[in-house]
Amino acid sequence: MGRALGMVAALALAGLAGTAQARAPGQAVDAFYYDLSDPFVRDLADALEAQARRAGVELIPHDAAGDAGQQDLQISAALGNGHPKLLNLVYPRGQERVIAECRREGERLVFFNRRPSVAMTHGYGRAWFVEGDSMQAGQLQAKAIDGWLRARPGADRDGDGTLRAVVLRGDPKHQATYLRTYNVLYTLSELGHPVECVATLMGGFSEQQARTEFADYALRQGLDSLDLVICNNDAMALGVLAELQRHGLNLGKGGPAVGLFGIDGTEEALRALNSGMMSGTVCNDALQQAEVALLVATSAAEDRDSLSRELGMPISDTHEISVPYKMVGGQP
Numbered sequence: 001m002g003r004a005l006g007m008v009a010a011l012a013l014a015g016l017a018g019t020a021q022a023r024a025p026g027q028a029v030d031a032f033y034y035d036l037s038d039p040f041v042r043d044l045a046d047a048l049e050a051q052a053r054r055a056g057v058e059l060i061p062h063d064a065a066g067d068a069g070q071q072d073l074q075i076s077a078a079l080g081n082g083h084p085k086l087l088n089l090v091y092p093r094g095q096e097r098v099i100a101e102c103r104r105e106g107e108r109l110v111f112f113n114r115r116p117s118v119a120m121t122h123g124y125g126r127a128w129f130v131e132g133d134s135m136q137a138g139q140l141q142a143k144a145i146d147g148w149l150r151a152r153p154g155a156d157r158d159g160d161g162t163l164r165a166v167v168l169r170g171d172p173k174h175q176a177t178y179l180r181t182y183n184v185l186y187t188l189s190e191l192g193h194p195v196e197c198v199a200t201l202m203g204g205f206s207e208q209q210a211r212t213e214f215a216d217y218a219l220r221q222g223l224d225s226l227d228l229v230i231c232n233n234d235a236m237a238l239g240v241l242a243e244l245q246r247h248g249l250n251l252g253k254g255g256p257a258v259g260l261f262g263i264d265g266t267e268e269a270l271r272a273l274n275s276g277m278m279s280g281t282v283c284n285d286a287l288q289q290a291e292v293a294l295l296v297a298t299s300a301a302e303d304r305d306s307l308s309r310e311l312g313m314p315i316s317d318t319h320e321i322s323v324p325y326k327m328v329g330g331q332p
Contacts, residue, residue, distance in 0.1 A: 138183025211239035237262030
């Protein structure tokens with residue numbers, strides 16, 4: 001979540017924060033991040049560090065910088081130290097050995113942001129998963145687009161009655177990629193806005209990769225008939241924005257613009273939204289995700305019902321805890 005929304009979220013989480021502060025001081029937790037250069041993961045790391053300080057917990061960070069082999073080494077070095085493990089995986093489906101070894105050591109596991117295979121965690125009662133609800137993210141992104149379209153009759157830039165969209169997808173190995181993409185397009189159709197998806201590009205949740213892919217699309221197809229760009233996250237939306245601006249679009253309020261939507265609510269995306277360069281985003285609440293993940297990691301509760309009561313949140317029978325998203329923007 002962008003820091004601009006931090007104060008609002010902090011007030012909403014006062015109850016959870018009080019619980020976090022009740023943890024025994026001096027407890028250590030290992031936190032493994034897939035890549036701290038990712039803006040949203042950096043927001044998560046900042047939020048976790050702040051929550052750990054408030055709770056008197058020593059948080060030990062490990063940055064894999066997108067390297068699965070490096071992350072394997074980091075996790076292996078920490079196995080058996082008795083610390084709960086917070087895991088933001090490079091490859092969500094490639095950690096069978098880690099889960100097996102943590103099960104053998106009896107160490108508590110909390111996966112966050114990147115979902116492991118449910119089959120991998122099934123049967124290990126000390127493994128949990130915390131993430132934003134990616135299905136809801138796609139639905140809210142569609143509602144933001146719906147609000148923008150209804151307030152902007154000229155959104156169909158060439159006036160031919162067809163809304164043409166480019167979709168920027170994230171990491172194909174990340175379940176959020178599928179859930180966000182399917183639900184935004186399905187919900188748009190349900191809201192009466194069937195769009196013609198003229199291209200689906202793989203942006204890998206990366207600003208630079210998205211910019212490269214979109215620049216290639218613009219070179220081949222042009223942008224004159226393009227009405228919408230729908231991105232699975234804000235980093236990709238910002239990469240697209242840089243390319244749109246190179247073509248004289250999305251320079252600020254009142255100028256020619258393609259509808260540009262992301263997901264995460266990062267600080268930079270919120271600035272672009274407030275200046276009229278982006279059209280909408282959805283807040284992936286890093287502060288609450290960090291709060292919940294740390295509470296789950298340090299809780300003494302071992303069963304789902306007890307932990308659910310402690311959190312005041314539902315937990316699925318597969319130990320998944322979904323943190324709600326919030327819509328931001330959707331206006332011209």
